[in-house]
Amino acid sequence: MSDLHVYLIAPNSLKFKQPLGLFIDNEWRPSSKGAGILTINPANEEEICTVHAADTKDVDMAVEAARRAFNGKWRALDTSVRGELLYKLASLVEQHADVLATIDAWDNGTRLFHSARFLSPSNLHSDYSFVTGKTFHAARDEVLGAITLLRYYAGWSDKIHGKVIDPNPDKLAYVMREPIGVCGAIIPWNFPLVNMVIKVAPALAAGNTLVVKVAEQTPLSALYFANLVKEAGIPAGVVNVLNGTGREVGSAIAAHADIDMITFTGSTPTGKQIMKSAASTLKRVTLETGGKSPMMVFPDADIEQAVRWGHRGIMSNQGQVCSATSRIFVHADIYETFVNQFKTEVEKISKVGDPFHSDTFQGPQVTRDQFDRVLSYMETGKREGARLVCGGKAYKNVGGKGFYVAPTVFADVTDSMTIVQDEVFGPFVVIAPFRDEAEAIERANSTVFGLGASIFTKDISRALKVSKRIQSGTIWINSSNDDDVRVPFGGYKQSGFGREMGEEGIEAFTITKSIHVNLNARL
Ligand code: ADP
Ligand code: MG
Numbered sequence: 001m002s003d004l005h006v007y008l009i010a011p012n013s014l015k016f017k018q019p020l021g022l023f024i025d026n027e028w029r030p031s032s033k034g035a036g037i038l039t040i041n042p043a044n045e046e047e048i049c050t051v052h053a054a055d056t057k058d059v060d061m062a063v064e065a066a067r068r069a070f071n072g073k074w075r076a077l078d079t080s081v082r083g084e085l086l087y088k089l090a091s092l093v094e095q096h097a098d099v100l101a102t103i104d105a106w107d108n109g110t111r112l113f114h115s116a117r118f119l120s121p122s123n124l125h126s127d128y129s130f131v132t133g134k135t136f137h138a139a140r141d142e143v144l145g146a147i148t149l150l151r152y153y154a155g156w157s158d159k160i161h162g163k164v165i166d167p168n169p170d171k172l173a174y175v176m177r178e179p180i181g182v183c184g185a186i187i188p189w190n191f192p193l194v195n196m197v198i199k200v201a202p203a204l205a206a207g208n209t210l211v212v213k214v215a216e217q218t219p220l221s222a223l224y225f226a227n228l229v230k231e232a233g234i235p236a237g238v239v240n241v242l243n244g245t246g247r248e249v250g251s252a253i254a255a256h257a258d259i260d261m262i263t264f265t266g267s268t269p270t271g272k273q274i275m276k277s278a279a280s281t282l283k284r285v286t287l288e289t290g291g292k293s294p295m296m297v298f299p300d301a302d303i304e305q306a307v308r309w310g311h312r313g314i315m316s317n318q319g320q321v322c323s324a325t326s327r328i329f330v331h332a333d334i335y336e337t338f339v340n341q342f343k344t345e346v347e348k349i350s351k352v353g354d355p356f357h358s359d360t361f362q363g364p365q366v367t368r369d370q371f372d373r374v375l376s377y378m379e380t381g382k383r384e385g386a387r388l389v390c391g392g393k394a395y396k397n398v399g400g401k402g403f404y405v406a407p408t409v410f411a412d413v414t415d416s417m418t419i420v421q422d423e424v425f426g427p428f429v430v431i432a433p434f435r436d437e438a439e440a441i442e443r444a445n446s447t448v449f450g451l452g453a454s455i456f457t458k459d460i461s462r463a464l465k466v467s468k469r470i471q472s473g474t475i476w477i478n479s480s481n482d483d484d485v486r487v488p489f490g491g492y493k494q495s496g497f498g499r500e501m502g503e504e505g506i507e508a509f510t511i512t513k514s515i516h517v518n519l520n521a522r523l
Pocket of ligand 1: 186187188189213214215216244245246247249250251252254265266267268270271273274
């Protein structure tokens with residue numbers, strides 16, 4: 001393993017220079033033990049390139065660089081200048097949007113969206129609609145999301161304030177909101193760019209420095225982004241990006257004595273592991289983990305809209321979304337109608353194919369492991385006696401290669417089934433009927449997770465009443481997964497704790513310091 005860069009030509013003929021090394025102190029370095037990890041194209045199972053893999057020595061080096069930057073240049077900056085640097089980074093991501101989107105379509109199988117909208121994120125909100133086919137993809141597009149996050153948090157940089165407390169004439173106290181220090185960010189593969197930027201942007205705005213570990217399955221877009229960090233003028237050591245395995249590099253970061261906080265997105269079992277490792281030094285931890293988010297459709301709902309949102313809510317991004325609405329409960333009076341219309345929607349919208357083709361809705365699952373996992377849940381569903389409405393098998397595309405599965409719907413499920421309790425993380429949904437509101441609430445709450453929940457009804461008081469009873473960090477009324485950078489997002493129960501996005505996203509990366517000033521009182 002020697003090359004630190006390679007020139008690649010993507011399936012859409014875009015040519016670009018891909019970094020392959022470890023990004024430490026704004027420099028590209030080789031892996032200290034000379035190890036590499038192959039990254040492959042899930043659409044045809046072919047190798048894209050081999051990326052340097054860090055080990056614990058590289059982690060130490062990255063942490064030292066982050067510590068130096070935290071104590072040095074980054075701390076010394078005026079907060080408005082910090083904001084300017086993030087705005088600059090946002091503009092660079094915008095300029096390189098086509099490359100970044102191409103990389104993740106290639107490395108991750110994310111459906112690529114070609115549109116001028118890439119370049120006009122100010123249109124994001126007017127375009128933000130799940131129900132108009134392609135526009136949905138534009139709005140969900142990671143690159144747009146990354147730009148929006150960077151701009152939103154750039155604006156926060158110089159608006160983070162403490163407070164003054166004035167208890168009596170003899171005393172003045174004030175509370176400062178300080179950065180936590182060096183943060184370890186551990187990133188999953190489902191949204192390789194956005195799930196990194198959702199941590200990097202608020203962490204930097206609040207004045208922290210970072211050691212980022214990307215997912216070993218999808219390292220390329222984060223490494224490309226690292227070059228933009230340097231180009232934006234962000235000082236050396238502020239953002240360090242390492243590729244490596246969870247077992248070696250992830251756990252070394254979680255346990256590292258000189259890292260002050262861990263921010264993790266990924267599976268619930270790994271989240272528990274990280275919390276244990278972090279306990280050795282009592283690091284602050286935020287965890288955004290798994291989900292099995294319910295959708296409840298009441299008899300007065302607009303069924304067509306419920307079907308469309310429900311379909312997008314589970315089938316987008318190949319179902320590889322932590323807050324996907326993967327359990328749908330429908331009132332018995334409209335149950336069969338809903339199931340039939342849902343099947344029609346899958347047949348109409350869920351076009352499976354190459355992520356680079358413009359009419360594709362669903363690309364391949366990210367890896368063979370994930371492909372096998374989804375297929376095995378299909379078999380489990382059949383064994384458990386659920387009614388298979390559609391899918392239930394691998395999808396054989398033209399070339400016979402690639403990790404494609406057929407979008408899958410199981411109906412008539414019961415809550416004790418594995419496919420109703422486990423997070424599948426694929427284009428895989430279960431549907432069941434309910435009789436009344438109390439039953440819907442009870443069943444919605446009956447998993448270990450609590451990330452999102454969707455409620456469809458025209459009766460607003462019912463919607464609000466049910467919202468209060470659902471154990472979930474996010475509720476969508478008459479939609480699904482229409483999150484917003486300005487609104488906090490995170491879990492109840494085993495979906496994790498801590499919040500990302502919104503003001504809470506900044507607070508997560510700050511720590512308060514209380515200062516007591518004695519004005520008069522004498523001992
Ligand atoms: P998946 O099983 O789908 O790969 P994970 O939750 O295991 O999901 O992965 C999310 C991130 O956590 C990845 O970057 C992965 O390398 C990392 N990771 C996996 N295991 C550990 C661990 N024991 N400690 C720290 N990080 C880990
Ligand atoms: Mg890959």
